[in-house]
Amino acid sequence: MTMASPVSILLVDDDALIRAGLRAILTSDQRLSIIAEAENGVRAIELAKRMNPAVILMDIRMPQLDGLSAMEAILQGNPVAKVLILTTFGEEEYIDRAMTGGAAGFMLKSSGPEELLSAVHAVAEGAAVLSPRIARRVIDKVRGINTASLSRAKELVQELTPREQEVLALVGASLTNAEIAVRLLLTEATVKGHMTAVLLKLGARNRVDAALIAYRAGIVNS
Structure with missing residues (x-):
């Protein structure tokens, strides 16, 4: 091997x-x-x-x-x-x-x-x-962000499919694609496909951007 x-x-x-x-x-x-x-x-x-x-x-x-x-x-x-x-x-x-x-x-x-x-x-x-x-x-900072910003994050997340929301929440929890695949019983290739869709729909430049939106939308279990 x-x-x-x-x-x-x-x-x-x-x-x-x-x-x-x-x-x-x-x-x-x-x-x-x-x-x-x-x-x-x-x-x-x-x-x-x-x-x-x-x-x-x-x-x-x-x-x-x-x-x-x-x-x-x-x-x-x-x-x-x-x-x-x-x-x-x-x-x-x-x-x-x-x-x-x-x-x-x-x-x-x-x-x-x-x-x-x-x-x-x-x-x-x-x-x-x-x-x-x-x-x-x-x-802590997200909690202090104005209501409009929090609402916008929630609106963006609502545009995602339920599975994409699950993926995003785990991205917010700092899980890798491999770890998300294990958690959701998916292939890593499927997770990568979901991640591409998530970034596109959120208008996020990378995973950190997406994670911050997840925090703002309140879907990460902190």
Whole structure:
């Protein structure tokens, strides 16, 4: 039986000690492979274009070009790139920009090693990932969103079929396509088809966008 190739990772952080710590965590998992490292956003853009990693683990505050600007530039050239934001800063301004900018997930550096490894695998498999603390902030913020926005989210969700709503709710709970397939007793290909329809009907740019709509519509069991 042929083993799957390791998930290729571009590690981006300006702090050499933090990169060393992340490298130690990531290389402890044989299913992951760091193919390149960058110390700033400019270098990250160059390496992402040249090496096309499966997951880009991106810090925010860096010299020359910050991580969010680098992420936006990378996604402009390759909309399907998967950028997992990793930072010590949990301010809402960063969360908002990361989510609306197309990040595949947002993790805090205070997350445990197992949580980080799980997040990298989930993003590689197509899931939307928010660390528990970030998810809590998102949920709390959704509760404070004006009624019109919440109503619009509910209207969008009502346009989905019952099965698509089930898929969306599980996307909001950060499940991968494979996990959703098991939960709903479907093939992974069927789930991917539902996911394509969900994104199209919601007008969502990615799974994180869809997950936020699911939160706003109140269909995620938090």
